[in-house]
Amino acid sequence: MFIQRNVSLQPLNSFGIAARASTLVRVRSEADVRAVLRDAELAASPKLVLGGGSNIVLTGDVKATVLKVELPGRRVLQESEHHTLVEAGAGENWHDFVTWTLDQGLPGLENLALIPGTVGAAPVQNIGAYGLELQDRFHELDAIDLVTGEVFTLNAAQCGFGYRDSVFKHVAAQPGGFGLAGRALILRVRFVLPKVWQPVLGYLDIERRMQDDGVAHPTPRQLYDWIVAIRRAKLPDPAVIGNAGSFFKNPTVTPEQCADIIGRDPKVVHYPMPDGSVKLAAGWLIDACGWKGKSVGNAAVYERQALVLVNRGGTANPATGGEVMTLAKAIQTSVYERFGIRLEPEPLVV
Structure with missing residues (x-):
């Protein structure tokens, strides 16, 4: 467990807002989370789970213990006749993971290319773009309870996915409720990718690319390249602005x-x-x-x-x-x- 005190959060949020955390723990394994829970001071503190910092606005210094998720790992778990099951650690960069799946010959996530953030943050927000949402390719995830230290698994229904929403964005309204904001840290996420791939089209920007390039039936890599180019043309790079x-x-x-x-x-x-x-x-x-x-x-x-x-x-x-x-x-x-x-x-x- 690597602990930092009075640390600047400016390089850890994509808005570049200047704020400080009284305590930040870099979480690189399940053991790190359990070590936090064994520490009397850290266990008693409220927790803020931080992924890539790309979907957060800091309005002041953070008194809660910041758990910076840096869990690595990417692997193909199993294949069936119709699908391939892949898994990624919550700390993996989302776009790098999408690129990796295509490099493995496993299309299905290309519409979500270049979305900033980490794999672990993706189901929290139920990220989506160009006609596809994370829930469309989601299988299940493993998370750890920030009170008990127990690891549990949630399927799509249990995640309560909605438009840019999930159970991880809500606080339980009453004891025994299922809101998991501040209560759980996602460890790894599994996705089910189709063996028979069909492009998700229909958005005007994509249709224009198809016309401009004279391509009626794009490959997964072509669709990926188009979406990356479209997003780069429309959206500012957080590293620059x-x-x-x-x-x-x-x-x-x-x-x-x-x-x-x-x-x-x-x-x-x-x-x-x-x-x-x-x-x-x-x-x-x-x-x-x-x-x-x-x-x-x-x-x-x-x-x-x-x-x-x-x-x-x-x-x-x-x-x-x-x-x-x-x-x-x-x-x-x-x-x-x-x-x-x-x-x-x-x-x-x-």
Whole structure:
């Protein structure tokens, strides 16, 4: 168990917000977690589980014990007639893991390429992009109870996946409840990848690439390359401009609500969903309210994608968590006043 005291969290969150943790433990094995629980001081402290730091906004110094997840490992577990089961440690970089699966000749995750963060954080957020969500390829995960030290396994139903949601984002409402925020640390995740691969298409950006390249039936690697290029063209690299990726969830509305908005704003970007609801592009709503490029202090709306808030101050004079949240709340108010829609932030606010 490697413990650090009074450590800067600025290099450990992709927004580059300056904050400090009174105690940080680098978790590289199950034994490290159990060592934390055997330590009287650490065991009594609240816990903040930190993966890649790509989906978090720090509004001040962190008093909770930060458990920095760095569990490694990637392997093929087994094959059946129709599927291949693969596993990755929670500390593995998500994009590197997606690339590795393709290198093994195992497609199925390519639509989720270049999403920042770690494998362990992916089910917490139920990450998704370009028509695919993590739950579509998820098999099960192993986690460790941060009170008892017991390891347990959850399947998809037990994870309570929703749109950018899971049981790991909720606190149990009452004793015996199943909210696992602050209660569990994911150790490893297993995915089931199809032997008979079918591309997940249908998004306008992908259709444009197919037309531009004259490809009607893309291979997994072509689809992967396109999505990487699309994301790089639209989204800022956190290593260059601090950000937490998409800051707001795309809201869903009824067909009647969508028709009402279309009546006032015919160009609104929207996607019919299988359950009959309609998903609206939050970035379009924000842009329509005139926020692109605007700022509060050193927090700003990215000029090329209104869904992304960025740190314009770099590492020397970074945006504060307060500036980020002030900007976010102003955007929420503006969108609600114009469209009657409440935008919900994606990142965890600490």
